[in-house]
Amino acid sequence: MYRRCTFRIGISIFALIIILLCSACVHFTSSALIWTDMPELIIAAQLFNRENDQYTIDVEYKAYPASEINNATKPPSLIIAKYMLSNTVLKKFASLDELFTKYYLDPNDIYPALLNAGKLGSRHVLLPVSFDCELIIENKSETARAGTAMLDSEMIRQASQAFTRIENGKISSLGFSPRWDLSFAENWLLAGNVGFAPNQNWKLTSVPAVSADMSLWPILWNKQNLEKSIEVLLSFNSDIRISDQDAFAFVYFNKPGYQLVLEGKVLYWPMKASEFFKLPHSTREQLRYRFPTVENKLILTSDSRYMGIPKGSKNRKAALEFARWLLVSTNQEKIWKEMESQQLLPDYVGAFDGFSSIMQVNETIFLRYFPDYGQNPLLSAAIPEPAHIPDYWEDFSRDFLHHWLESVMSNPDSRRAIDQDFRIAFEKYIGTMPDWLISNN
Numbered sequence: 001m002y003r004r005c006t007f008r009i010g011i012s013i014f015a016l017i018i019i020l021l022c023s024a025c026v027h028f029t030s031s032a033l034i035w036t037d038m039p040e041l042i043i044a045a046q047l048f049n050r051e052n053d054q055y056t057i058d059v060e061y062k063a064y065p066a067s068e069i070n071n072a073t074k075p076p077s078l079i080i081a082k083y084m085l086s087n088t089v090l091k092k093f094a095s096l097d098e099l100f101t102k103y104y105l106d107p108n109d110i111y112p113a114l115l116n117a118g119k120l121g122s123r124h125v126l127l128p129v130s131f132d133c134e135l136i137i138e139n140k141s142e143t144a145r146a147g148t149a150m151l152d153s154e155m156i157r158q159a160s161q162a163f164t165r166i167e168n169g170k171i172s173s174l175g176f177s178p179r180w181d182l183s184f185a186e187n188w189l190l191a192g193n194v195g196f197a198p199n200q201n202w203k204l205t206s207v208p209a210v211s212a213d214m215s216l217w218p219i220l221w222n223k224q225n226l227e228k229s230i231e232v233l234l235s236f237n238s239d240i241r242i243s244d245q246d247a248f249a250f251v252y253f254n255k256p257g258y259q260l261v262l263e264g265k266v267l268y269w270p271m272k273a274s275e276f277f278k279l280p281h282s283t284r285e286q287l288r289y290r291f292p293t294v295e296n297k298l299i300l301t302s303d304s305r306y307m308g309i310p311k312g313s314k315n316r317k318a319a320l321e322f323a324r325w326l327l328v329s330t331n332q333e334k335i336w337k338e339m340e341s342q343q344l345l346p347d348y349v350g351a352f353d354g355f356s357s358i359m360q361v362n363e364t365i366f367l368r369y370f371p372d373y374g375q376n377p378l379l380s381a382a383i384p385e386p387a388h389i390p391d392y393w394e395d396f397s398r399d400f401l402h403h404w405l406e407s408v409m410s411n412p413d414s415r416r417a418i419d420q421d422f423r424i425a426f427e428k429y430i431g432t433m434p435d436w437l438i439s440n441n
Contacts, residue, residue, distance in 0.1 A: 029053065029054060029055060029056045030054065030055050030056070030315050030317065030318040031055070031056040031057075031058055031315060031318065032055065032056070032057055032058070032076075032077035032078060032315040032318035032319045032322060033058050033059075033060060033076040033077050033078075033315075034057060034058065034059050034060065034076060034077065034078045034079070034080060034319075034322070035060055035062045035065040035068070035069075035076045035078075035079045035080075035081065036059060036060075036061065036062065036065060036079070036080040036081055037061070037062060037063060037064065037065055037081045037082060037305075038080060038081070038305065038352060038353070039061055040335075040339065040344070040348055040351070040352065040353065041059055041080060041352075042059050043335055043338050043339060043342075043344075043351075044326060044331075044335050044351065045057040045058070045059045045322075046338075047331070047334055047335065047338060048322055048325050048326075048331075052321070052325075054321075055317075055318040055321050055322065056318070057318070057322050060076070062081070064081075064083070064391065064392075064394070065079045065080075065081040066079070066081055066082070066083040066084045066089050066391035067083075067391045067392060067436075067439075069089065069092050069310055070088070070089070070092070070391070070439075072310070075092075075310035075311075075312060075313045076310065076313060077309065077313050077314060077315045077316065077318060077319040078307060078308070078309055078313075078319040078322065078323065079093075079307065079308055079309075079310060080129055080305060080306070080307040081305060081306070081307075082302070082303040082304065082305050082306075083302075083303075083389060083390070083391045083392075083393050083394070084126055084305075084306045084308065084391070085117055085118070085126070085304075085306065085386060085387070085388040085389065086197060086198050086388050086389065086390045086391060087120075087197075087198075087200060087388065088198055088200060088390070088391075089391050090118075090120045090125055090126065091120065092308075092310055092311060093120075093125040093126060093308035093309060093310055093311060094125065094308075094309050094310070094311045094313075094316075095123040095124065095125055096118075096123075096124045096125060096126070096127055096308065096309065096320075096323070097123055097124055098320060099124075099127070099320060099323060099324055099327075100124070103320060103321075103324040105324060105327060109327070109329075109358050109359060109360060110127070110128060110327075110357050110358060110359070111128070111357060111359060111380055111383050112380065113383050113384050113385045114128035114131060114304070114357050114383065114385070114386065115127070115128060115357075116385060117304075117306075117385040117386050117388070118306055118308075125308055126306040126307065126308040127306060127307055127308070127323065127327070127357075128304065128305070128306055128357035129305045129306060129307050129326070129327075129352055129356075129357055130304070130305045130351075130352035130353070130354045130355060130356055130357060131300055131301075131304040131305070131354055131355055131357065131383075131386065132272050132273055132274050132300070132301040132303060132304070132354040132355065133272070133273050133291065133298045133299060133300050133301060133355070133383075134184055134187055134270055134271070134272060134273075134291075134292055134298075134299040134300075134301065135270070135271050135272070135273050135276050135289040135290065135291060135292070136151055136156065136176075136268045136269070136270060136271075136289065136290050136291070136292050137257075137258060137261060137268070137269050137270075137271050137276060137287050137288070137289045138261060138267060138268055138269075138287065138288060138289075138290070139261050139262055139264070139286065139287065139288075140285075140286055140287055140288045141286075148290070149290060149291060149376050149379075150290060150291045150292070150293045150296075150298075150382065151290050151291070151292050151293065152292075152293050152294075152296075153232045153235070153236075153292075153294075156175075156176055156236070156268065156292065157235060157236055159175060159176075159267060159268070160174075160175025160176040160236060160237065160267060160268065161175060161237075161239075162175070163175040163267040164237070164240070166240075166244075170244070170247070170248075171240070171244055171245070171247070171248040173264060173265055173266065173267075174237070174240075174245065174248055174265070174266055174267075175237070175266065175267040175268065176236060176237075176266065176267055176268040176269075176270075177236055177237050177245060178233045178236060178270070178409065179245070179406070179409050179410070180249075180253075180257065180269070180270065181257075181270045181271075182402045182405050182406060183272075183301070183402075184270035184299075185233055185405045185409065186302070186397060186401055186402065186405060187299050187300065187301055187302060188229060188232070188233060188292075188294065188299060189226070189229045189230075189405075190299075190300070190302060190387040190389070191294035191295075191297065191298075191299040191300065191384065191387075192225050192228060192229035192232075192294050192295075193222060193225050193387075194221050194222055194225045194226045194229055195220055195221045195222045195225070195387075196219055196220075196221055196387070196389055196390070196393075196396075196401075197219065197220050197221075197388050197389070197390070198218065198219060198220075198390040199214075199215070199217060199218050199219060199220050201215060202215075202216070202217065202218045217426070218430065218437060219390065219396070219426075221422075223419045226418060226419055226422060227418045227419055229294075230408060230409075230418045231418070233409055234408075234409060234412060238412065242410055242411075242412070252265050257269035257270075257271065258271070258279065258283065258287060261287065262283075262286055262287070270292070271289075272301055273289075273349075273354070273355065274349045274353055274354045276289055277349045277370050277373075278346070278347070278349060284372055285372075288375070288376075289376060290376065291376070291382070293382070296382065297382055297383070297384035298378075298382050298383055298384065300383070300384060300386050300387075302386075302387070302389060302393060302397070303354075304386040305352065305354075307323060307326075309323075327357075327358060329356075329358050329360045329361045329364070329365070332350075332351045332356060332358065332361050332365065333361075333365050335351035336350055336351055336365055336369065339351065345369070350365070350366060350369070355378065359380060362377070362378055363377070390436075392436030392439075395434060395435065395436045396434075396436065399429070399434060400425070400426065400429045400434075403425075404422065404425045404426075407425070408421060408422075
């Protein structure tokens with residue numbers, strides 16, 4: 001009797017253990033780690049985790065995820081960041097075509113040029129999340145020039161010359177100059193297909209020389225497009241001495257650019273769209289914006305953000321679930337509302353601090369929060385592919401390109417040998433052995 005009772009108790013305990021184990025299996029959640037340079041993505045992860053009992057998303061902030069993936073031994077499940085489009089980085093990611101075939105993501109929901117930029121061959125390895133673009137802002141009272149939504153270089157130049165006033169040998173008002181914002185000038189070059197793509201065949205032993213061919217340089221550029229783009233930038237205010245422009249800036253440029261527009265000191269001021277929509281509503285009511293264009297395309301900024309699943313990463317299914325969730329317009333609206341409830345929207349423009357890659361989000365949600373966007377909305381056909389710049393772009397831009405642009409735009413004589421001047425300056429910069437040069441060898 002005793003043995004029989006002990007046997008029954010043992011069976012009961014064993015059955016209970018099996019039930020507990022099965023229950024644990026049912027409620028087990030797969031966790032995916034995301035690297036991102038977007039702190040606001042934590043809100044998206046929190047919302048996803050609340051709604052989902054099968055998958056959990058953990059977010060880790062990285063200043064430069066695209067650079068870190070190059071040497072990562074344990075890659076994260078998903079990366080969402082800028083500077084992801086160079087071929088050297090694209091090759092680190094697995095195909096995302098499954099999102100279209102099994103998760104029913106409609107490619108027609110996404111701006112075509114942005115979607116195409118994330119392809120490696122015929123496969124989608126990166127998908128766009130957000131982007132930003134350059135605007136030209138002007139005083140709304142300048143009604144005589146109203147009408148066109150986009151401005152090419154000739155339209156900007158003509159309007160600028162007509163607006164500029166010189167009284168008693170001094171400039172009293174000035175139309176426009178790309179020298180006021182070197183990031184604008186930089187993005188103009190990228191829009192002009194200058195390139196600046198990393199040279200995949202470059203080795204540290206290849207010491208660039210001014211007379212050497214392009215294969216010996218760590219970054220490749222298009223000579224003709226560089227010269228053409230700089231020529232256009234130099235043509236603005238080409239009839240006004242640089243010293244006079246500098247004197248004008250010294251006197252008046254002690255306040256924000258939009259304030260100079262409202263006071264009638266300048267006609268146009270360049271500004272990122274995300275920065276414009278952060279202005280107080282009372283200020284935006286007095287301004288209007290238009291899109292500057294190169295070859296009939298908008299000028300994107302360099303920080304378009306993409307997402308991808310690194311090769312060899314774990315928890316792919318959880319990463320795919322979150323990626324699909326993130327690209328649903330209603331879910332992005334939830335992020336907007338959560339950010340609004342946390343009073344974050346004054347500091348961020350929408351879920352990703354810029355325009356969404358999902359057209360419907362911009363056409364409905366963005367418009368609801370910023371009604372003035374409806375006066376000049378984005379046109380899908382005018383959005384170009386983002387430039388495939390290297391992951392170390394921020395260092396290259398800050399430490400070299402901005403300095404060179406400032407120098408070349410301050411010296412009208414430099415137009416005689418633009419490419420030669422660029423090579424000489426670039427060679428000197430490479431001679432300093434910047435960190436990105438060594439780490440990317």
